[in-house]
Amino acid sequence: MNLSDLLLGALIALVCGLDRTAILQVMISRPIVAAPLVAWILGEPMIGLQIGMMVELLWLARLPVGAAIPPDDTQVAIAGSVLAINFSRVFAVQGGELLLLCLLVAIPLGKVGQYFDRFARQYNVRLLKRAESCLEKKNIFFAEMQHLRGLLSFSLAAVGTYVVILIGGFFLIPLLWPLVHEPLLDSSRLLQLALPLVGVAVILGTINVSRALTLFCASFSMAFLLMWLV
């Protein structure tokens, strides 16, 4: 394992994690951006692109509306890419099987991100109270600074999720790899097809459009027939 890879991954996890809620929201936190970015920095951009493609649609239907917190697909994509790149070097394996195993381990661990994010938002209530008491004392500067301290709690939540997924991956992947290597050899291509399609199906099921099913079936069939004919 390369420590510099893990630290670079943590840096990307921090920046992208902040973009998710706290700063900018220009969507560098989306898996299709974050995963290729970290993988490009680690010298394997195609691995990131493949992971980004599989994760991007999974939780896209879970909107960050009001107090709702979706699972942390940003850290799943980043940590999944870091794990896949490192283990492909350790096991000297090429191909999609190891990548899929890393992703299947990272996806459930992404749930941890929801809890960390919730903690950060609960902790930020204290900052609000402190800001109020600073205003009572007519200390406007410190009231203002409480807002910036919120960035720290979101940073910790992002990096914490990344670390949990990495630790989980480092324990589970070497254990699981010998067991699932053979079955994954036969199923990896179908799994790589299935993950984005599950994401599309969830979007289809939850998107609030009255004619979604009709539009989807029509465009699917039309595109499919055109590709078949051409």
Add this chain to the structure above:
Amino acid sequence: MALTRKTRIHVWFRLLLLQGSWNFERLQGLGFFYALLPALKKLYRRNQLVTIGREYLGYFNTHPYLAPLVAGAVLKLEEERAAQQDLQVTIDDFKEMVAAPYAAIGDALFWGGLRPLAAGIALFFAAKGILWTPLIFLLLYNLVPLVFRLSGFVYGYHRGIRSVEFIQRRCLPDWAIHTKEAAVVVLGGFSAFLVFQHLQHDEMVSWVGLLALIPMILLGLIARKGISTLMLTLLTAIVIILLSMFWTDVTGLLVL
């Protein structure tokens, strides 16, 4: 006293950090106070600023891309209040009046419509192995939000409480529906592309791909019942891995 352009630009940049202290009690309240503080400091003396500041620390929540529209209008109202002009509506009432509807429109338009649409288009490039995909996604997605963030703030500041026309004139709720419909169409095409590519690679008969609609619709209906994506993903993966043990026999039937 009118706020200088420099102060307004300062506020606009601070709005990019609006959700930095998002919390469960008052959501973006502290962030909105933080963003508007440079303007409030110009308009009020220290003692007044403390009283005004307490008002801003109350509950506030809207869509981050439409927050500049609210902030621009609030700045206008603050200028009028600081000049002791009669306000048609109090600032708190105005914030309360517009924040929730703007949030609903923004969520539907940007999170629910534009994001899947941009992702769907970008994923075509990803499926072709094009490494510029992240940049393509960022360009496709960010153009509209950036226009809203910039023009919303300017419009809000110039029109004050009449800035609600920004939403009405552009028929944004209708655009939200159109964007979602476009996203569904693009994702339909993308799914067909993935399935077709898979069948071609495995040299299987093409018409089988149309059957992929059945599990997708079933999964969509299950998702609508509230089953989590995580559960669906893991179940699908387990079923595929189990099936793969017999898969070579099945594919033999479907080879061209």
